[in-house]
């Protein structure tokens with residue numbers, strides 16, 4: 070398991086506590102770019118150097134939309150996203166949060182919500198926002214990683230999982246990573262060589278059976294082109310009403326006798342969640 074680099078990667082070899090730098094051997098005609106979470110076969114040389122020979126088959130990959138309609142693999146073998154949102158500084162962007170949750174629903178990945186910077190926010194407002202998600206059955210934890218508040222509860226929530234921190238820049242992902250024991254310095258390999266910090270740096274910290282990945286700027290996993298019906302299934306509170314709309318192909322935007330719009334009007338769906346649904350749908354079509 071490792072953090073990426075273009076020609077080299079930090080890997081942790083079983084039985085060793087310290088990661089070591091390994092060369093990536095290029096295999097002709099084959100893409101060879103390990104990502105965090107990959108399990109690799111390593112050849113240990115006599116001089117102590119390590120050569121990554123093979124990437125084991127990935128059970129699962131997280132893809133991010135890149136330029137020109139291509140996608141970029143961000144991580145492999147992840148089974149949980151830790152979706153981090155700051156309560157303030159920067160102000161919460163709930164559409165990012167809801168899109169990441171929708172991604173988890175569609176990909177069958179577990180999700181834990183973490184809200185940071187409670188010291189800058191109004192407690193009553195925070196409770197209202199958390200209630201929206203707790204009522205939907207999500208686990209939501211308010212963490213102050215700078216002071217260490219509730220870090221143990223988060224550790225418990227991700228125990229045994231292969232988790233990845235996601236969320237907008239500046240929300241506290243790296244601070245959480247360090248508070249949980251992940252090291253900031255070890256394993257920092259840029260795509261262009263050792264020692265330079267770039268936005269593509271990713272880090273992986275082994276925690277018991279699982280791991281935690283800190284990867285900068287991971288705020289969206291594009292849902293691609295998605296049908297309204299499929300997106301509605303990714304919003305837990307829309308599943309039931311969506312089955313009662315008059316039209317089978319209802320987009321839940323302006324149709325008559327739309328049970329989702331009725332639920333929204335009656336306060337059974339949070340306005341912010343519906344706004345995220347409409348926004349994601351507009352961007353996906």
Ligand SMILES: Nc1nc2c(ncn2[C@@H]2O[C@H](COP(=O)(O)OP(=O)(O)O)[C@@H](O)[C@H]2O)c(=O)[nH]1
Pocket residue numbers: 185186187188212213214215236237238239240241242243244245
């Ligand atoms: N006051 C306060 N600052 C925080 C909290 N969480 C993170 N920070 C600060 O927010 C800034 C951005 O954090 P960082 O971990 O780099 O965010 P990242 O871009 O998501 O990795 C840093 O200066 C942190 O010290 C918090 O709960 N309270």
Ligand SMILES: [Mg+2]
Pocket residue numbers: 242243244284285286
């Ligand atoms: Mg960071």
Ligand SMILES: [Zn+2]
Pocket residue numbers: 311314315319320321322324326327328329330
């Ligand atoms: Zn509808």
